[in-house]
Amino acid sequence: MNWLDFFAMKGYAWYVWGSYGIAILVFIIEIILVMHKRKVTLQQLHLIRDAKIED
Amino acid sequence: MAINMFKYAAPSTFYGLAGKLIPVFAWPAAILFCIGMYIGFFVAPTDAVQSEAYRIIFIHVPASILSMFLYLIMAGYAALGLIFNTRLSSMMATALAPTGALFAFISLWTGALWGKPMWGAWWVWDARLTSELILLFLYLGFIALQSSIEDPRRADRAGALLAIVGSVNVPIIYFSVKWWNTLHQGSTVKLSGTSMHIAMQQAMFTMFAALWLYAVAITLLRVRSIILERERNTQWVTELVEIKQ
Numbered sequence: 001m002n003w004l005d006f007f008a009m010k011g012y013a014w015y016v017w018g019s020y021g022i023a024i025l026v027f028i029i030e031i032i033l034v035m036h037k038r039k040v041t042l043q044q045l046h047l048i049r050d051a052k053i054e055d
Numbered sequence: 056m057a058i059n060m061f062k063y064a065a066p067s068t069f070y071g072l073a074g075k076l077i078p079v080f081a082w083p084a085a086i087l088f089c090i091g092m093y094i095g096f097f098v099a100p101t102d103a104v105q106s107e108a109y110r111i112i113f114i115h116v117p118a119s120i121l122s123m124f125l126y127l128i129m130a131g132y133a134a135l136g137l138i139f140n141t142r143l144s145s146m147m148a149t150a151l152a153p154t155g156a157l158f159a160f161i162s163l164w165t166g167a168l169w170g171k172p173m174w175g176a177w178w179v180w181d182a183r184l185t186s187e188l189i190l191l192f193l194y195l196g197f198i199a200l201q202s203s204i205e206d207p208r209r210a211d212r213a214g215a216l217l218a219i220v221g222s223v224n225v226p227i228i229y230f231s232v233k234w235w236n237t238l239h240q241g242s243t244v245k246l247s248g249t250s251m252h253i254a255m256q257q258a259m260f261t262m263f264a265a266l267w268l269y270a271v272a273i274t275l276l277r278v279r280s281i282i283l284e285r286e287r288n289t290q291w292v293t294e295l296v297e298i299k300q
Contacts, residue, residue, distance in 0.1 A: 010101070012108040015172050019111045019165040020092075023118065026157050027269065034277050041280040045287055045298050 066143050066282045067291040073275040073282075080275070084268035091261035099254040111169040112255070117263035119162035121270060122190060123225045125155035129197075130222040133215035145211035146285065148218060149201060150278035154270050156194035162187055174238055182231035183239035186224060193221040207285055 009016045063069045095113040102109040129151040136145030166184065167177040178184065197214050204210035232241045243251055251259075286292050293299075 006096075009107040009110070012106065012172055015108055015168045016110050019114055019168045022164055023114050023161045026161055030154065030157055030273060034273055034280070038276065038280045041283050042297060045283060045292065048287060049293065049298060 064141055064143055066146065066286055067289070069143055070279055070282050070295075073279050077272050077275050080268045080272035084265050084272055087261050087265035087268065091258055091265050094254055094261060095258035099258050100252060105173060108169065108172050111165050113258045113262045115162060115165040115169060116259055117266045118158045118165065119187065120263065121266055122155055122158035122162050122187070123228055125151055125158060125270060126190060126194070126218075126225055127222060129155055130218040133211070133218040136211055137215040137219075142285070143282075145208075145215070146278055146281045147274070148211075148214065150274045150281055151270075152194055152198050152201075153277070154273055156191060156198065158266070158270070159187060159191040159194055163191065179238050181237040181239060182235040183228065183237050186228040186231050189224055190228060193217070193224060197221070 007013060007017075063072055091113060095110055099110070099113075101107055129148045132144045132151065133148035135141055136148060163184070166187075170179070171177050197217050200217055201210040201214040204213055231237060232239055243249055249256065283292060
């Protein structure tokens with residue numbers, strides 16, 4: 001079996017890779033968003049802390 | 056054990072525990088995902104009827120099962136928060152909703168890409184597909200409802216009611232292939248056994264374990280931000296290392 005045949009999936013390439021591609025993309029986007037959310041939350045808490053120190 | 060459970064029901068102690076647990080779930084999830092993909096594409100044989108298109112099963116079935124399972128966990132946490140007024144359970148429900156919604160989306164998406172070559176249609180309004188679509192809407196409704204209410208405790212209660220009422224949909228999805236004549240096939244894997252090739256089973260269960268561990272890891276990561284946000288005025292948050300530094 002060569003790689004071209006493998007990726008062709010006997011004519012079902014779009015369906016098979018479309019499924020896995022989007023699923024993996026969704027996971028990657030979710031991970032980025034959740035990590036970004038943590039970063040933003042920490043930044044906000046730092047701002048609150050700094051504001052308190054200035055008071 | 057009971058004492059431990061209560062100890063970690065407090066957001067302050069759970070925050071630290073969740074942080075330690077994330078890599079414990081995330082790394083096995085990543086490794087099992089790779090193993091599952093390998094078995095699914097290189098070990099599992101070509102299907103006699105569906106040729107290579109059947110390989111969608113390894114992502115479709117685990118994502119679908121988890122979309123239903125996570126909904127029940129979410130509704131369970133929401134109910135606990137409603138009944139016992141425990142803050143952490145409500146935060147867990149809020150943290151689970153987006154991941155559950157994404158699994159429902161993946162289930163529908165991969166289902167459409169599987170339906171087109173096998174049934175000749177991306178979508179049909181049959182019982183299984185329609186009830187899964189309703190599940191996605193329930194998740195989105197839960198998220199929208201919670202974010203539309205400013206007071207988090209009130210948002211928790213309103214969301215909990217929606218989540219609990221909506222959980223009636225989960226058995227409908229599960230049994231839809233038995234109760235109605237649907238285009239969607241019934242379960243291949245039953246308690247009584249399965250006709251699936253052993254490598255196909257291994258790929259599907261490995262992927263299921265991977266997605267489950269992923270769901271736990273990403274939920275813990277998300278709930279940590281929710282805890283910080285909601286508890287920002289408490290003493291323990293201001294004393295955290297990541298806040299103090």
